[in-house]
Amino acid sequence: MNSRSAARLQWLQDTLRAEGMLPIAEAAQRCQVSEMTIRRDIAASQDTIVSLGGRLLLAEHPQVATGYDFATQQDSFAQAKQRMCEEAARMVEADDTIFVDCGTTLIPLFAKLDPDLPLTVVTYALNVANAIEQLALPHVRLVLLGGLYYPVSQSFGGEELVTAIRRLGINKAFISAAGVRVDKGVSCFHFHEVVPKQVALETAVQRILIADESKLDRVRPAFFAELEAFDVMLTSGAAGETLRDTLATRADRAWPTVKVL
Structure with a gap:
């Protein structure tokens, strides 16, 4: 500048x-x-x-x-996040390379994994890396992508991060969101998160969206994908059931499989 x-x-x-x-x-x-x-x-x-x-x-x-304070988000819908991460953990297989994006939704995932599972975790989020380090999972290889650090989301950004994601073979991308609407797509609070999420979606073999009921029928400032960019969506509550039923009645697009937990 x-x-x-x-x-x-x-x-x-x-x-x-x-x-x-x-x-x-x-x-x-x-x-x-x-x-x-x-x-x-x-x-x-x-x-x-x-x-x-x-x-x-x-x-x-x-x-x-509105609504995005990192400490507050850690406690928001904690039980729903636990259930969704239990299901996400069941999707992880031996020798997978998984991409885990930033935020608090996916932090419980690592405590749900089989500690004997050989696995590579790719992330650009410092809190994700810290969670893995604290659990001392012996068979997890951590790839922490660096760049310019954004304290508001405890994550990194930058062109070098994008280049690194494109070089990796990712089996499954676990993506969180702050807003999900059928007509407006999937969005988050922070613009620096958009490109890493999009590149992970382009690269991964399987794309999994994880968003609890508080994120549904909301639009946040930074759009990053249409809902049909995902293969599976894990969500919760009555709002999740409504979304699942709505998509079941619409055959106009290739919607993700929605699991309400």
């Missing part, structure tokens, strides 16, 4: 703290640059600023960050 871009970014952050929201067109006019230049500045902001519907907001703004 050059000095002019850094100065604009600082001005945008200060202005958004003072005003709350700013249309991209107005930001470009006030900075005397094009809207494309503003969008490039935002792309380099390390997720501190996001664009929603042509408006700029700080990532910490309630309209963007």
Whole structure:
């Protein structure tokens, strides 16, 4: 990032703290640059600023960050996460290479695995790596993909991470989401998570979506896949049953197999 871009970014952050929201067109006019230049500045902001519907907001703004606090998410729907991870563990086979993305949903998975199962785990999430290290699973080979660190989700991002995923042979990709809707697809809170999730979906032989009932019928800022990009979906509760029944009545697309746990 050059000095002019850094100065604009600082001005945008200060202005958004003072005003709350700013249309991209107005930001470009006030900075005397094009809207494309503003969008490039935002792309380099390390997720501190996001664009929603042509408006700029700080990532910490309630309209963007509602519901995402890492510590809170660890305790949210904990029993449902345990059940979903038990089912996910049953899907893992000896000598698999599995991709596990960031967030808290998949952390219980590793305690459910057979400790004698030889396995390679690929992740870009520090909390996932820490969970594996704490369990000291003797037959698990951990591949932690590095890059620029994002404390908000305890995960890494960057082009080198994407290149590394494409070089790996992944049997199963376990992907979590913060929003799932039949008509709007699958989404998450943080834009830096989008490309790693998409590349894992492209690479993996089998794609498994894991999202508890609180994530259903919701749309989050960062879209990353249509629902039919997945082979299997693990979910929970009455909302999960409704989704499963809805997809059963629609033969227009190749929907995932939905398991409600």
